[in-house]
Amino acid sequence: MKNGFTKKSVGTMTLGEKIGKLRSDKRISLLEASRATKIQVAYLEFLEEGNYEKLPAEVYVKGFLRSYGDFLGVDENILIKLYEKEKGIKRNLEKSKNGDEKVNNQKTVDISSFVFTPKKIIAVVSVGLVLAGFFYLYNEIGSFAGEPRLVVISPENNSSVAENSIVVEGLADKDANLYINDHPILVADDGKFRELLTLQSGVNTINIKSVNKFKKEASQVLTVNSERQMEEENYSVENKAAEENSANEELRLEVRVDPGSVWLAVEADGNLVFSGTMLSGATQSFRAKDKFIVNSGRANATFVMFNGKEVGALGAEANAVRGVVFDRETK
Numbered sequence: 001m002k003n004g005f006t007k008k009s010v011g012t013m014t015l016g017e018k019i020g021k022l023r024s025d026k027r028i029s030l031l032e033a034s035r036a037t038k039i040q041v042a043y044l045e046f047l048e049e050g051n052y053e054k055l056p057a058e059v060y061v062k063g064f065l066r067s068y069g070d071f072l073g074v075d076e077n078i079l080i081k082l083y084e085k086e087k088g089i090k091r092n093l094e095k096s097k098n099g100d101e102k103v104n105n106q107k108t109v110d111i112s113s114f115v116f117t118p119k120k121i122i123a124v125v126s127v128g129l130v131l132a133g134f135f136y137l138y139n140e141i142g143s144f145a146g147e148p149r150l151v152v153i154s155p156e157n158n159s160s161v162a163e164n165s166i167v168v169e170g171l172a173d174k175d176a177n178l179y180i181n182d183h184p185i186l187v188a189d190d191g192k193f194r195e196l197l198t199l200q201s202g203v204n205t206i207n208i209k210s211v212n213k214f215k216k217e218a219s220q221v222l223t224v225n226s227e228r229q230m231e232e233e234n235y236s237v238e239n240k241a242a243e244e245n246s247a248n249e250e251l252r253l254e255v256r257v258d259p260g261s262v263w264l265a266v267e268a269d270g271n272l273v274f275s276g277t278m279l280s281g282a283t284q285s286f287r288a289k290d291k292f293i294v295n296s297g298r299a300n301a302t303f304v305m306f307n308g309k310e311v312g313a314l315g316a317e318a319n320a321v322r323g324v325v326f327d328r329e330t331k
Contacts, residue, residue, distance in 0.1 A: 013175055014050055014082075015047070015082040015083055016047055016049055018082070018186065019048060019072065019079065021177075022074060023048075023072060025184060026072070026319075028319075033068070033071060036071050036322065037064075037067040037071050037322075039067060039068065043055060044068070047064065047068070050086070052083075052086070052087060052090070058087075061083065062083070065083055070265060070295045070320075070322045071320050071322055072297075073183075073184075073263035073297030073298075073320055074184070074185075074186050074263070075186060078186045078188060079186075081188070082188075082189070085189065147216050147217070148172065148173045148176045148216055148218045149191070149210070150170070150171075150172050150176075150208065150209075150210040150218040150219070151170045152168070152169075152170040152220050152222065153169050154166075154167065154168065155167075155168065155222065155224055156222075157220075157222045157223060159224055159225070160225040160226075160227055161199070161224060161225070162228060163199075163226070163228055164198060164201070164228045164283075165196060165198045165284075166199065167194060167195070167196055167197075168180060168193075168195050168196075168197055168206065168208065169192070169193065169195075170192075170193060170208075171192060171193075172191055172193055172210045173191065173210065174187055174188070174191045175212065175213060176210045176211060177210070177212075178193055178208070178211075179210075179211075180195055180197070180206065180208050180209075180277060181206065181260070181277070181279060182207075182260065183260075183261045183262070183277050185277075195276060195277055196274075196275065196276025196277065197276060197277050197282075198264075198274075198276065199224060199282055200279060200281035200282045200283065201226055201228060202226060203223060203224075203225050204223070204224045204225070204226060204279055204282075205223055206279070207219065207221050208221075208222070250287045250288065250289060251289070251292065251306075251307060251327070251328065252285070252306070252307050252308065253266070253268075253285070253286045253287075253288070253305070253306055253326055254283060254284070254285045254286075254305040254306075255278070255283065255284050255285075255286070255294070255302065255303070256281075256283045256302075256303045256304075257278040257279075257282055257298075257301050258280055258281050258301060259280050259301060260301055261278065261279050261280055262277070262298045262302055263276070263278075263296070263298075264276065264278050264284070264296055264297070264302065265295040265296075266284075266286055266292060266293070266294055266295075267293040267294075268286055268287065268288035269288050269289050270291075273286055290328065291325060291326070291328075292327070293323060293324065294321075294325075294326070295323065295324070296314055296320065297320050298318050298319070298320070299313060299315025299316070299317060299318070299321040300313050300314075300315055300317055300318050301313070301318070302314045302321075304326070306326050306330060311326075
């Protein structure tokens with residue numbers, strides 16, 4: 001403590017802090033996460049602690065982040081970008097440190113007429129600490145007193161769309177916890193957020209909420225009307241029998257979520273065809289030639305119909321599931 005001020009670091013949440021908080025919010029232990037993602041507990045700990053130097057090659061780390069993102073129900077591309085950014089910062093710091101050591105080892109000739117005395121150094125440091133203290137207090141008081149930033153760029157309130165999906169995007173405080181219909185959404189370091197939502201036919205209510213570290217909240221409620229009608233496919237008995245006997249017929253998958261919003265990712269024949277949040281009551285249809293792989297943030301609220309047959313929920317618990325396969329051998 002100097003001049004009555006305590007030095008305190010202020011910074012954004014790191015990648016490890018963000019994924020650790022997401023896991024903690026879902027009340028999932030590291031052991032449970034390890035079992036679900038097939039990633040060693042030690043590697044998950046290194047990720048959350050930011051000990052990247054203890055992790056294996058970068059290609060494996062990115063694979064870990066993709067699996068962990070799917071398991072936690074967040075966009076894995078944001079996690080990978082945060083990892084690459086932090087790795088770059090560490091590399092730059094190491095280069096700067098090595099460069100400073102080389103410069104310090106060189107003999108220099110001081111030709112400046114200005115001489116730094118101990119009193120001058122103490123005075124400069126004291127003034128700097130006082131200014132830094134005032135600046136910190138000003139920011140902290142402002143953050144505590146004011147609501148967090150929340151700007152929704154799209155969609156517009158009371159708007160109508162012809163499709164059954166929209167993109168919600170906007171700006172929020174980079175350290176804020178953001179929720180869309182109570183589903184956690186990652187905010188990038190520049191404060192931007194973007195999430196694909198699947199709508200139910202008719203009127204949809206979208207509740208966007210931002211909560212800062214002082215528990216101050218800012219929220220917006222949007223109403224969006226989807227004019228797209230549910231697609232109904234009527235098959236005769238002959239057509240159904242022909243489909244069952246035909247090996248070349250397309251596979252059909254229909255996913256419905258209820259109650260609440262659910263994060264979902266679907267792969268069709270190895271290609272990611274959907275990754276986003278489905279609002280309560282929303283339905284999404286997919287087609288594939290050979291196989292679907294489904295990842296869901298909440299198994300007991302994700303209902304599947306495969307090739308016209310009701311499969312039911314992906315699980316009995318409100319936990320995340322990943323790698324659920326539907327192919328020609330699925331009964």
